Amino acid sequence: MDNPITKDMGRAILAQELICTRRLRFEYQRKQRDPVVALNGIDLTVHAGEFLVIIGPNGSGKSTLLKHFNALLVPTSGDILVDRLSTAEERNHWYIRQRCGMVFENPDNQIVASTVEEDVAFGLENLGIPAVEIRRRVKEALAMVGMEKFSQHAPHLLSGGQKQCVAIAGILAMRPVCLLLDEPTAMLDPCGKKEVSRIVKKINREEKITVIWATHFMEEAVTADRVVVLSEGRIAMEGSPQEIFANPEELHALKLEGPPIAELVWQLRTEGMALPPGILTVDELVSVLC
Amino acid sequence: MLIEVLDLSFVYMPGTPFEVKALRNVNMKIKSGQFVGIIGQTGSGKSTLIQHFNGLLQPSEGKVLVDGKEILRNSLALRYLRRRIVLLFQYPEHQLFEETVYEDIALGPKNLGLSGKEVDKRVWDAMRMVELDFSKYKDRPLFDLSGGEMRRVAIAGVLAMQPEVLILDEPAAGMDPEGRRAILGQIRRIHKEKGLTLILVSHNMDEVSRLADSLFVMYEGEIVLSGSPAVIFGGYSRLEQYGLTLPTMTELMHRLKERGCSVRTDVFTASEVRQELLALSRKGDCKSV
Numbered sequence: 001m002d003n004p005i006t007k008d009m010g011r012a013i014l015a016q017e018l019i020c021t022r023r024l025r026f027e028y029q030r031k032q033r034d035p036v037v038a039l040n041g042i043d044l045t046v047h048a049g050e051f052l053v054i055i056g057p058n059g060s061g062k063s064t065l066l067k068h069f070n071a072l073l074v075p076t077s078g079d080i081l082v083d084r085l086s087t088a089e090e091r092n093h094w095y096i097r098q099r100c101g102m103v104f105e106n107p108d109n110q111i112v113a114s115t116v117e118e119d120v121a122f123g124l125e126n127l128g129i130p131a132v133e134i135r136r137r138v139k140e141a142l143a144m145v146g147m148e149k150f151s152q153h154a155p156h157l158l159s160g161g162q163k164q165c166v167a168i169a170g171i172l173a174m175r176p177v178c179l180l181l182d183e184p185t186a187m188l189d190p191c192g193k194k195e196v197s198r199i200v201k202k203i204n205r206e207e208k209i210t211v212i213w214a215t216h217f218m219e220e221a222v223t224a225d226r227v228v229v230l231s232e233g234r235i236a237m238e239g240s241p242q243e244i245f246a247n248p249e250e251l252h253a254l255k256l257e258g259p260p261i262a263e264l265v266w267q268l269r270t271e272g273m274a275l276p277p278g279i280l281t282v283d284e285l286v287s288v289l290c
Numbered sequence: 291m292l293i294e295v296l297d298l299s300f301v302y303m304p305g306t307p308f309e310v311k312a313l314r315n316v317n318m319k320i321k322s323g324q325f326v327g328i329i330g331q332t333g334s335g336k337s338t339l340i341q342h343f344n345g346l347l348q349p350s351e352g353k354v355l356v357d358g359k360e361i362l363r364n365s366l367a368l369r370y371l372r373r374r375i376v377l378l379f380q381y382p383e384h385q386l387f388e389e390t391v392y393e394d395i396a397l398g399p400k401n402l403g404l405s406g407k408e409v410d411k412r413v414w415d416a417m418r419m420v421e422l423d424f425s426k427y428k429d430r431p432l433f434d435l436s437g438g439e440m441r442r443v444a445i446a447g448v449l450a451m452q453p454e455v456l457i458l459d460e461p462a463a464g465m466d467p468e469g470r471r472a473i474l475g476q477i478r479r480i481h482k483e484k485g486l487t488l489i490l491v492s493h494n495m496d497e498v499s500r501l502a503d504s505l506f507v508m509y510e511g512e513i514v515l516s517g518s519p520a521v522i523f524g525g526y527s528r529l530e531q532y533g534l535t536l537p538t539m540t541e542l543m544h545r546l547k548e549r550g551c552s553v554r555t556d557v558f559t560a561s562e563v564r565q566e567l568l569a570l571s572r573k574g575d576c577k578s579v
Contacts, residue, residue: 056466057466057467057468057469058436058437058438058465058466058469059436059437105464159331159332159333160332161332183464186463186464187463187464188332188493189330189331189332189493189533189534190331190493190495190533190534190535191331191533191534191535192331192332194535216464216465216466216467216470218467219538255466255467255468256466256467256468257467257468257471260496260538260539260560261538261542263560264539264542264560264563264564267560267564268564268567268568271564271568273567273568273571282538282541282542282545283545285542286542286545286546286549289546289551289567289570290546290549290550290551
């Protein structure tokens with residue numbers, strides 16, 4: 001890590017713009033009625049290697065935006081470039097979807113095969129990759145999510161958190177540059193939530209894969225590089241977790257609330273307790289208090 | 291209404307290679323008017339258990355008694371029982387099928403053969419409980435509603451049956467913070483105002499610890515712990531072994547105590563913790579003053 005060359009390279013990767021949107025607008029068309037405006041002028045740049053969390057109330061446009069990042073949806077107007085390619089060109093879609101893979105909320109809707117190994121190999125088989133290479137990549141992807149031991153297991157007998165890890169491995173086997181996660185922990189129990197968060201953070205750090213994570217759980221935003229808050233199809237706030245969660249009142253006005261510890265610290269500060277700003281987790285508060 | 295579970299065991303697909311023992315010797319008692327929380331990791335048997343409370347599943351061994359009477363297969367009493375003990379599944383908005391809000395909520399009461407006036411009254415009252423304005427929402431088409439509004443219509447639909455026991459499986463799953471807060475506030479009010487028994491299945495320890503007065507912890511088909519939230523979350527080393535976590539505020543207090551601060555560990559809400567910490571800082575018992 002101390003090698004100046006690798007250090008600089010790391011910085012060079014971070015400076016790269018992976019996804020860039022300009023005045024992105026999207027309308028859902030409805031029969032015989034006015035269209036619904038889901039996204040209304042989004043200007044956002046996502047840098048390669050970044051861990052970006054998107055929060056916002058139900059219906060604010062999180063899922064719609066995420067679906068633009070791998071060309072599942074294309075803008076009604078405005079532009080989006082993914083890895084310098086426009087999603088407006090249909091011939092780019094195939095490439096873009098290999099570069100940016102999506103994991104959805106419900107793990108049961110994403111599993112297609114009868115063993116973990118086959119499930120992770122599914123995408124690669126469709127690309128016509130040689131069997132030897134597939135085997136290598138499946139093994140590598142399962143190792144990244146800590147599921148090597150389960151390669152022969154039946155996916156439907158795994159826990160929810162393990163199923164999500166298998167879904168993530170299926171994307172990783174495609175060697176993407178970016179992982180899109182749409183409320184990946186919404187249906188998981190507390191341990192499953194923690195496990196998926198830990199694995200995704202590790203992948204971001206060690207494999208330098210860009211992560212864009214949409215969630216309703218503010219605890220999952222506290223370690224992000226950057227947080228984007230959506231409200232009614234627009235970017236309402238943008239900044240580091242410390243900046244975003246510094247003032248819960250602003251969040252409350254957007255029908256959101258901060259992580260429990262951030263809310264507590266804010267109340268204690270207003271009651272005159274001398275706590276430094278920027279405390280978001282139990283660990284941070286404990287080390288300040290004792 | 292008293293629900294008693296005696297030595298209940300349940301096996302899925304018995305006698306096949308896929309046989310799974312989902313419940314093992316479960317014993318529990320739920321008294322009338324209680325607010326009970328059932329917690330446990332995925333696959334611990336929560337959903338299997340609650341489906342026994344109104345006879346959707348029948349025990350492989352043991353029995354379930356309601357007011358002292360055993361729930362039996364195919365009995366007439368079972369039909370009557372399901373009006374009194376109502377179970378709302380996860381994501382209940384997927385089960386709405388009428389055209390308008392009113393029609394969907396009225397479906398149950400109409401099937402009970404009630405008069406139009408009585409149905410009207412029940413729909414109005416159910417909508418009031420979930421904070422949907424009657425005149426504004428009654429004629430709205432269901433497909434026009436947001437997910438959160440549809441969830442509330444689904445809850446109103448079961449309230450209109452005027453059950454004595456309401457079983458909710460993750461009623462706030464997938465909702466934003468404000469939506470969660472609203473739904474849980476409504477559930478608390480329903481319990482208080484209607485005096486019905488509430489059984490809540492949840493993965494959210496912060497919420498369940500604040501709502502329920504009694505908790506059952508399930509692990510691999512067994513009830514491994516039971517008691518008040520204060521009792522359950524007091525002994526936290528055991529909880530991790532069952533795949534659960536502490537409510538955030540309780541975790542904070544445990545961690546402070548480990549570091550030698552004299553704080554209570556049986557607190558769950560931010561306001562209780564705030565009082566504790568302010569008292570602590572007044573005593574000068576922590577670094578920050």
